[in-house]
Amino acid sequence: MAANILLVEDEPAIQELIAANLTRAGHTVLRAQDAEIATRIVRDALPDLVLLDWMLPGQSGIEFARRLRGEERTRNVPIIMLTARSEEHDKVLGLEIGADDYVTKPFSPRELMARIKAVLRRRAPQTTEDAVEMAGLRLDPVTHRISSGAQLINLGPTEFRLLHFLMTHAERVHSRAQLLDQVWGDHVFVEERTVDVHIRRLRSALEATNHDRLIQTVRGSGYRFSVEVMATGELE
Amino acid sequence: MAANILLVEDEPAIQELIAANLTRAGHTVLRAQDAEIATRIVRDALPDLVLLDWMLPGQSGIEFARRLRGEERTRNVPIIMLTARSEEHDKVLGLEIGADDYVTKPFSPRELMARIKAVLRRRAPQTTEDAVEMAGLRLDPVTHRISSGAQLINLGPTEFRLLHFLMTHAERVHSRAQLLDQVWGDHVFVEERTVDVHIRRLRSALEATNHDRLIQTVRGSGYRFSVEVMATGELE
DNA sequence: CAGCACCGTGACGATTTTGTGACAGGTAAG
DNA sequence: CTTACCTGTCACAAAATCGTCACGGTGCTG
Numbered sequence: 175m176a177a178n179i180l181l182v183e184d185e186p187a188i189q190e191l192i193a194a195n196l197t198r199a200g201h202t203v204l205r206a207q208d209a210e211i212a213t214r215i216v217r218d219a220l221p222d223l224v225l226l227d228w229m230l231p232g233q234s235g236i237e238f239a240r241r242l243r244g245e246e247r248t249r250n251v252p253i254i255m256l257t258a259r260s261e262e263h264d265k266v267l268g269l270e271i272g273a274d275d276y277v278t279k280p281f282s283p284r285e286l287m288a289r290i291k292a293v294l295r296r297r298a299p300q301t302t303e304d305a306v307e308m309a310g311l312r313l314d315p316v317t318h319r320i321s322s323g324a325q326l327i328n329l330g331p332t333e334f335r336l337l338h339f340l341m342t343h344a345e346r347v348h349s350r351a352q353l354l355d356q357v358w359g360d361h362v363f364v365e366e367r368t369v370d371v372h373i374r375r376l377r378s379a380l381e382a383t384n385h386d387r388l389i390q391t392v393r394g395s396g397y398r399f400s401v402e403v404m405a406t407g408e409l410e
Numbered sequence: 411m412a413a414n415i416l417l418v419e420d421e422p423a424i425q426e427l428i429a430a431n432l433t434r435a436g437h438t439v440l441r442a443q444d445a446e447i448a449t450r451i452v453r454d455a456l457p458d459l460v461l462l463d464w465m466l467p468g469q470s471g472i473e474f475a476r477r478l479r480g481e482e483r484t485r486n487v488p489i490i491m492l493t494a495r496s497e498e499h500d501k502v503l504g505l506e507i508g509a510d511d512y513v514t515k516p517f518s519p520r521e522l523m524a525r526i527k528a529v530l531r532r533r534a535p536q537t538t539e540d541a542v543e544m545a546g547l548r549l550d551p552v553t554h555r556i557s558s559g560a561q562l563i564n565l566g567p568t569e570f571r572l573l574h575f576l577m578t579h580a581e582r583v584h585s586r587a588q589l590l591d592q593v594w595g596d597h598v599f600v601e602e603r604t605v606d607v608h609i610r611r612l613r614s615a616l617e618a619t620n621h622d623r624l625i626q627t628v629r630g631s632g633y634r635f636s637v638e639v640m641a642t643g644e645l646e
Numbered sequence: 647c648a649g650c651a652c653c654g655t656g657a658c659g660a661t662t663t664t665g666t667g668a669c670a671g672g673t674a675a676g
Numbered sequence: 677c678t679t680a681c682c683t684g685t686c687a688c689a690a691a692a693t694c695g696t697c698a699c700g701g702t703g704c705t706g
């Protein structure tokens with residue numbers, strides 16, 4: 175959770191504001207007023223995340239980002255860009271470079287912190303090697319097996335990862351976007367509705383042991399793995 | 411609790427005094443000596459609250475406040491005005507612009523801190539992820555579930571958001587227009603009476619656990635979520 | 647008590663969201 | 677080069693939810 179964050183921002187007041195919020199959230203802050211200083215810092219130690227102002231004196235933020243992406247060593251460092259306006263042109267340019275997220279000024283620090291949290295979590299997928307068992311359904315990451323009692327259940331790789339994620343984050347609702355980030359990977363371009371299809375494949379595989387009811391649809395929000403029975407159906 | 415506060419005050423001694431108190435209370439302070447500096451800051455980052463001196467060199471505080479209210483992005487930032495005069499006329503003018511509170515100099519720091527706390531609390535619960543529980547009714551945004559004891563209650567997306575808003579802003583009357591803004595979204599074209607229908611759907615869903623009485627009609631004004639029993643009828 | 651403004655309610659068509667079956671690649675094993 | 681999976685996308689079906697309306701009830705005013 176706690177991370178080392180490189181903050182590249184020329185406006186002192188804003189830099190101070192962001193730094194204070196980051197510190198309060200438990201992160202360590204490395205500050206840079208311009209791209210040159212930032213470059214020097216990155217050479218010494220790789221941060222876990224870079225917060226980068228689009229407009230900087232001297233070398234622009236976008237140029238710095240491009241350089242980060244260009245070098246093997248720094249390629250995988252997540253970048254969040256702070257941009258003056260939400261113009262489509264900027265957004266496209268940013269995506270090209272591979273910024274992980276965008277925050278447009280004026281931004282609320284609260285929202286910025288939320289984005290940072292999201293990006294960090296996306297980058298550090300929680301993959302315990304421990305077996306999970308819920309409601310008689312057992313998933314073992316080591317042997318890559320799923321079983322219900324003696325009954326073995328066969329799944330494709332994607333459905334396996336999906337079920338693993340859902341079981342290790344049970345009871346929570348996950349949006350399709352979140353599932354894509356966590357299960358498919360960070361920078362994958364896939365239709366959101368594809369999640370539906372895999373949910374369906376997962377369900378039909380679990381149908382044999384009547385475990386398909388554990389995967390619930392939350393209309394307008396996403397999906398949830400839950401042991402609790404749905405409220406509606408008192409089907410008798 | 412901890413917030414980012416923009417302090418616009420030209421008198422250095424006063425500024426220092428207030429800033430020290432804010433910092434001690436755990437807040438982060440952004441300082442500006444005049445409206446121009448304040449404008450520059452707001453262009454980049456939205457504070458959680460603005461403490462604004464009425465009298466400023468150059469552009470007046472009231473003018474700055476008016477500009478904040480005029481722009482979409484900054485409209486909802488709470489403002490507390492600081493003024494030397496205590497004339498009724500000023501108070502009216504300030505409230506007209508939409509200042510959330512009003513403190514007259516000389517003020518006691520303790521009083522000011524209390525006002526700040528009050529305003530922040532009023533604005534805060536809008537974006538919380540925490541579960542809410544009132545009168546045995548529990549709403550959890552994370553699992554997207556509503557329960558009364560072991561009994562689960564099913565709601566559509568809109569009713570869910572409506573109940574969430576009402577519960578996080580309980581004991582207060584909300585007009586239909588306010589509810590539409592807060593629950594439906596800012597620029598939605600929907601009949602006001604539609605709120606009635608959703609209130610009704612919400613009530614009938616809560617009826618099973620006898621929680622429908624928590625949602626009260628305030629004739630001529632709107633609706634209120636309240637734990638207190640209505641004074642009027644002891645319906646048996 | 648009449649008139650009026652306001653609210654609750656049931657119904658219904660429209661819209662949005664999700665489930666489902668089919669299909670065209672893609673990949674790895676044989 | 678087959679064959680046997682997997683995958684991502686689509687189009688369409690099914691389902692849930694939404695917004696509106698009309699009607700009737702309720703409480704306030706004078």
